[in-house]
Amino acid sequence: MALTRRREVSRLYIVEEETAKMKVALFVPCYIDQFYPQVGIATLQLLEKLGVQAHFPAQQTCCGQPLANSGCERDALPIYKHFVETFSDYDYVVAPSGSCVYHVRKHFDKLDQTADVQHVRGAAYDLIDFISTVLNVTEIPGAFPHKVGLHLSCHGQRGLHQANESEMTPVRDGQLRRLMASLDGIELTQLNRNDECCGFGGTFCVSEAGISARMGQDRVADHVLNGTQVLTGSDMSCLMHLEGIVRRAKLPIKVMHAAEILNGVVNG
Amino acid sequence: MNHAIRADKFLLDADRTTWHDETLWFVREKRDRAVYAVPEFQELRELASGIKNHTLSRLDLYLREFEAAAQANGVHVHWAADAAEHNAIILDIIQKEGATRIVKSKSMLTEECHLNPYLIKHGIEVVDTDLGERIIQFRDEAPSHIVLPAIHLKKEDVGDTFHTHLGTNKGENDPQRLTEAARQHLRAKFLAGQVAISGVNFAIAETGAVVVCTNEGNADLGVNLARVHIAAMGIEKIIPRLSDLGVFTRLLARSATGQPVTTYTSHFTKPAAGKEMHIVIVDNGRTQQLGRPDFRASLKCIRCGACMNTCPVYRRSGGHSYDFTVPGPIGAILSPNIDMKKHSSLPFASTLCGSCTDVCPVKIDIHTQLYKWRQVLGEANEIPASKKWSMKFMGRVLASTRVYGLGGQFARKALRLLPHGLTHAPSMNAWAVARELPEAPKQSFREWYAKQPAPAAAQPAQPQIPA
Numbered sequence: 149m150a151l152t153r154r155r156e157v158s159r160l161y162i163v164e165e166e167t168a169k170m171k172v173a174l175f176v177p178c179y180i181d182q183f184y185p186q187v188g189i190a191t192l193q194l195l196e197k198l199g200v201q202a203h204f205p206a207q208q209t210c211c212g213q214p215l216a217n218s219g220c221e222r223d224a225l226p227i228y229k230h231f232v233e234t235f236s237d238y239d240y241v242v243a244p245s246g247s248c249v250y251h252v253r254k255h256f257d258k259l260d261q262t263a264d265v266q267h268v269r270g271a272a273y274d275l276i277d278f279i280s281t282v283l284n285v286t287e288i289p290g291a292f293p294h295k296v297g298l299h300l301s302c303h304g305q306r307g308l309h310q311a312n313e314s315e316m317t318p319v320r321d322g323q324l325r326r327l328m329a330s331l332d333g334i335e336l337t338q339l340n341r342n343d344e345c346c347g348f349g350g351t352f353c354v355s356e357a358g359i360s361a362r363m364g365q366d367r368v369a370d371h372v373l374n375g376t377q378v379l380t381g382s383d384m385s386c387l388m389h390l391e392g393i394v395r396r397a398k399l400p401i402k403v404m405h406a407a408e409i410l411n412g413v414v415n416g
Numbered sequence: 417m418n419h420a421i422r423a424d425k426f427l428l429d430a431d432r433t434t435w436h437d438e439t440l441w442f443v444r445e446k447r448d449r450a451v452y453a454v455p456e457f458q459e460l461r462e463l464a465s466g467i468k469n470h471t472l473s474r475l476d477l478y479l480r481e482f483e484a485a486a487q488a489n490g491v492h493v494h495w496a497a498d499a500a501e502h503n504a505i506i507l508d509i510i511q512k513e514g515a516t517r518i519v520k521s522k523s524m525l526t527e528e529c530h531l532n533p534y535l536i537k538h539g540i541e542v543v544d545t546d547l548g549e550r551i552i553q554f555r556d557e558a559p560s561h562i563v564l565p566a567i568h569l570k571k572e573d574v575g576d577t578f579h580t581h582l583g584t585n586k587g588e589n590d591p592q593r594l595t596e597a598a599r600q601h602l603r604a605k606f607l608a609g610q611v612a613i614s615g616v617n618f619a620i621a622e623t624g625a626v627v628v629c630t631n632e633g634n635a636d637l638g639v640n641l642a643r644v645h646i647a648a649m650g651i652e653k654i655i656p657r658l659s660d661l662g663v664f665t666r667l668l669a670r671s672a673t674g675q676p677v678t679t680y681t682s683h684f685t686k687p688a689a690g691k692e693m694h695i696v697i698v699d700n701g702r703t704q705q706l707g708r709p710d711f712r713a714s715l716k717c718i719r720c721g722a723c724m725n726t727c728p729v730y731r732r733s734g735g736h737s738y739d740f741t742v743p744g745p746i747g748a749i750l751s752p753n754i755d756m757k758k759h760s761s762l763p764f765a766s767t768l769c770g771s772c773t774d775v776c777p778v779k780i781d782i783h784t785q786l787y788k789w790r791q792v793l794g795e796a797n798e799i800p801a802s803k804k805w806s807m808k809f810m811g812r813v814l815a816s817t818r819v820y821g822l823g824g825q826f827a828r829k830a831l832r833l834l835p836h837g838l839t840h841a842p843s844m845n846a847w848a849v850a851r852e853l854p855e856a857p858k859q860s861f862r863e864w865y866a867k868q869p870a871p872a873a874a875q876p877a878q879p880q881i882p883a
Contacts, residue, residue, distance in 0.1 A: 178814065181861045182824040183854040188861035204865050210814040215807045217768065217787070219794030223811035230815050255787075302769035315726070315774035318452050341441070345728045349767030354846040355803070356765060358424040361850030362433065362732050363767075392851030 167199045167283060173238035174202040175272070177248045178210040180384050187384050187405040191244045191275055194411040198283055202242060208234045213251040217350045221258060228259050236264040238271060240282065244407050246274040246304025246383045247350075254307065275407055276382040277310055280323040286330065290413025293333030297376030297401075298324055299367070299390065300343045301383030310382070314343050324382050324406055331413060337376045344370075348389035364393040372399060382406045418761035423733035432570075437731040439567065444725040446674030447775070454670070464663050465779035468716035471654055472706065478621040478654045479697065485624025489686035492694045499529035502698045506531060506613065506646055507538055509694055513644050515540075515610035521628065521635035522546040523615025524562050524719060525648050525698060528741040531613075543605045545634040547598055554581040560735025562742055563672045563721035568734050602634070612638035614684075616649035617718070618664060619695075622657045625685040626695060629668060629678040636682050644692045647684060651702050652715040664718060667777035671720040705753045710788045714749045716778040723772035723782055729765055738762060745772035749785040752793065760798040763789035824860055831856035 172195065176188040188204075195202045211231055212224035231252065235241045243249055252272040259265045279285050300322065305311040311322025320342055328334060347353070347363025354360075368390055371379055379394070379401050381387050391403035427433055451457050471478055483493045496502035502525075510518065518540055520526065532542050532553070544553045548566035552559055554577050559565030566574070575589040584597045614635045618627040626647045628635045639645045655661060669675040687693035706712055724730045724744030735743035740751040740759060745766060751759035763786045766772075772782040793799055813819050831839055831853065840848035847853065 176861045178820070178824075182828060183856065185857050185859060185861035185864055189864060192865075204862070206862060206866070207817040209817060209820045212811075212814065215811055215814075217790065218803055218807050219764075219790035219792075219799045220804065220807035220811070221791045221794070223808050226811060226815035302767070302771070306770035306774060313774055314448060315451075315771060316458065318448070345767050345769035345771065347728065347767060349769075351803070352764070352767050356420045356423065356729070357846035357849055358420065358427045359729050359732055359765075360767075362427055363728050365850070366437070366732075388854055389851065392847070392853065395852040396850060 168201075170200060171237070171239045172200050172202040173235050173241045174204045175208060175211075175235065175241050175243040175248070176204065177243060177245045177384070179388065180244060183388065184384055184405070187244050187407055190405065190407040190411040191242070194275075194279075194407050194414070195242065197411070197414050198279065198285060200283070203238075205234050205238075211248040211251045213248060213255075214350055216251070216255055217352075218355075221255075225258065228256055232256070232259065232265050232268045235268050235271070240278065241268065241272045242275055242278045243272070244275045244382065244384060244405055246277070246301045246308055246310065247385050249274045249277075250303040250307040274304055274308060274310065274382055276304070276323050276327065277308060279327065280310075286326055288327055288330050288410050288414060290410075291332035291334075292328075292378075292409055292413050295335045295337055295375050295377045296328060296409075297337035297339065297371040297374070297379045298328065299346060299379060299381035299383075299386055300324070301381055301386050302343075302345050304383055305343055311343070314341075324380075327410065328380070328406070331409075337371060337374045339370050339374055341367075341370055346386045346390055348386050350385070353389055360389070361393070364389050365397075368393050368397070368399065368401070371401060376401055378409070379403045380406050380409055417739075419733070419737055419739075419765040420761065422737040422739065423729075423765070426734040426737055427732065433732055435570065436568065436734060440725045440731045443564075443673060444722075444775075447671060447722060447725065448674075450670040450674040450676065454666070457667075457670075460663060460667055461777055461779050464667055464718075464777060465716065467655060467660050467663060468778050469713070471656060472652070472712060472715055475651060475654065475706065478656060479651060482619055482621040482624055482654055483697075485622065486695055487624070489624050490693070491624065491686060492692065494694060494696045496696055496698045496700070498700050499698075502526075502529045502648065502696055502700065503531050503534040505696050506648070507535060507540075509644065509646055510535070510540060510611050513611055513692075515644070517605075517608050517610050518542045518613060519606055519609035519611075519638040519642065520544050520549075520613040521615065521630060521638055522549055522565075523613065523648055524559075524741060525615055525650055525700075526613065527559060529648075529698070529700065531648075543602070543609070545602055545606065545638055546630070546632060547595065550598060550602065551577055554578075558736065558741070560743065561721055561724055562719050568736065606634075606637050606641050609638055609642045611644040611646060612642040613646045613648065614639060616647050616653050616695075617668070618655050618661055619649050619653045620656075620658050620661065621654055623685060625658075625683050626653075627661060628682045628684065629665070629680065630682070631673075631675075631679040633680045636680060639682075639684065640688075643690070644694070645684065645687070646694045646696060648696045648698060650698050650700070652717070668718055668720050671722040671775065671777040701754050705750070708753070711749060711753065711785055713780050714746065714753075714782075714785060716780050717746050717750075718778055720777055722775040722777065726771045726775045727766075728769065728771070729767065733765070738765070745782045745786065746780070749780075749782060749789060752789050756793065756796060756798055760793050763787075763793060764799075821860075821862065828856040828858075828860070832858070 212227035215224035249272045346367045347360040551566045560568040578584040616626040617629045669678045730744040748762035770783045842849045
């Protein structure tokens with residue numbers, strides 16, 4: 149870990165003093181809370197290992213994206229307000245889902261831009277973005293000797309600029325790729341299509357179920373073709389959709405959120 | 417019928433869907449290589465976007481400058497408020513010439529105005545001379561792509577079409593031979609053409625000239641052989657100066673097909689001696705779009721088709737699934753302006769992945785406009801009632817911590833207890849047609865967290881390793 153001022157906090161983990169003082173909230177998006185609690189747990193534990201004691205404000209619900217993407221932004225406003233009230237006292241709001249973060253940052257412009265609203269919009273971070281740019285952690289000590297395929301969430305990649313885009317450059321680089329590549333024994337899958345959308349798209353997955361499924365099947369096929377054993381990403385919504393396809397087709401691929409992998413390898 | 421239903425029809429032929437997707441992805445990759453080779457490509461996009469924004473901000477002035485310059489060149493300039501006027505003006509020019517045989521090069525505007533059926537109804541023979549356009553004209557189909565109008569057809573389909581219409585041998589699928597057959601057929605039509613109609617890629621206010629970009633040279637052949645040339649253009653085709661053109665020609669072909677430039681970039685400035693040149697300038701809903709601040713930027717479009725080639729939905733649903741002259745992401749933000757009710761499903765035919773915005777050579781914020789159209793449609797009650805009410809319900813649930821927590825417990829319990837056949841019944845659960853639902857855990861994250869000693873202690877977790 150490329151840190152300047154260090155102090156031991158526990159076992160092997162070292163952090164900057166400022167890091168330990170940060171007031172960080174954990175936002176566990178509704179579908180992760182209900183269906184993937186292990187991803188929320190891994191996020192919390194990983195942050196703690198990196199020296200961040202994140203707090204989970206219990207009154208949190210959702211960012212409101214499902215409604216707004218369906219054309220019902222007006223019905224989402226009470227959810228937005230609830231979100232801002234929940235998180236306005238924190239320095240950072242960290243979530244294992246770039247899509248929700250992107251929604252808070254980009255589409256909470258519909259609220260009156262009070263100091264709290266502006267603060268929360270700026271304080272929202274995708275977990276991997278937070279680790280990479282706020283904690284400045286670029287390497288994770290640990291081994292994961294498997295062939296890992298990265299799924300770049302469109303909102304994280306194109307929306308939050310967490311990875312290079314194939315529309316702009318042939319160079320495949322990004323926060324998740326760097327963190328994963330730092331693990332010992334890992335091999336990253338070279339996909340035919342580096343950053344094509346998986347087809348989840350929120351309510352798109354049911355309103356355009358046919359196209360959504362076909363996109364997901366094609367995305368998974370690219371991983372199968374190129375030897376992925378573990379399919380990972382930093383956005384659980386894409387992974388929920390891809391996992392549904394993998395399980396239906398009974399494919400020998402394990403789908404894990406990046407927080408699960410990183411938390412799992414850093415045991416001390 | 418909405419986009420999803422039309423898309424499902426296209427998806428029924430899985431092999432053809434694969435072929436369509438891979439063909440257009442090939443074009444997208446060709447575009448990528450051409451883009452990567454120009455180090456200043458992103459600056460060019462910014463420049464092009466700026467020129468277009470500037471032009472749209474004073475479109476009236478540039479249009480009048482263009483009209484005056486064109487008239488000084490001896491060109492007849494006509495103004496059409498809508499498709500009906502556009503068609504009537506063109507028919508009038510043709511009839512004054514006493515012509516019955518028209519050759520046409522590619523023009524999405526004349527498609528938009530349904531000019532062909534109008535002229536045919538008035539006894540005029542209209543021949544589309546772009547190869548792809550001619551193929552679909554034989555088949556009486558609409559273009560499925562704005563640059564590659566027959567991209568939905570395989571060479572076998574073209575072979576069958578030419579066998580029927582041009583008398584090629586049955587089963588002849590060789591592209592070279594089929595193209596030669598079209599060439600011979602079109603040569604006769606070119607020679608007989610009395611009036612040539614072309615589209616316009618760029619209209620230069622400073623010089624009054626129009627610029628037409630083709631790969632087949634069919635616009636040049638048609639215009640130079642016929643006595644009368646009619647160029648039809650939307651009001652948004654204007655650029656201020658000739659020196660601005662290079663910015664756009666460098667972007668257009670690279671974005672469209674990955675070529676450095678189109679084979680022909682033809683400037684039509686004034687009629688040759690003894691000939692006539694007309695320019696028809698068409699509004700047809702464009703000023704209405706110009707008046708919508710959120711959607712104005714859609715008028716920057718230079719019709720390269722890059723957003724179609726990159727769109728993962730378009731590649732798998734085909735251009736006809738949009739049921740609009742301009743399909744794909746750009747069509748989905750242009751079409752509600754024309755008919756909000758008819759095209760209400762198009763802004764939802766997207767995952768909002770944003771790839772369209774990133775390939776757009778004039779930086780139209782396409783995916784943001786898709787999102788904004790959804791809000792306009794929601795407010796106008798142009799979304800399905802089931803969706804509207806379920807979202808209202810969801811809004812209530814998610815605004816309250818307590819209701820949300822109880823609802824989640826109930827849903828997970830139901831998922832665990834109900835039989836798989838019921839929770840995954842395709843008739844009741846669109847998700848489950850091709851996907852498994854997540855396995856419902858007994859405990860949500862918040863339930864787990866509430867049981868942790870404060871502050872939550874990190875328990876070393878074992879890495880989960882695949883079998």
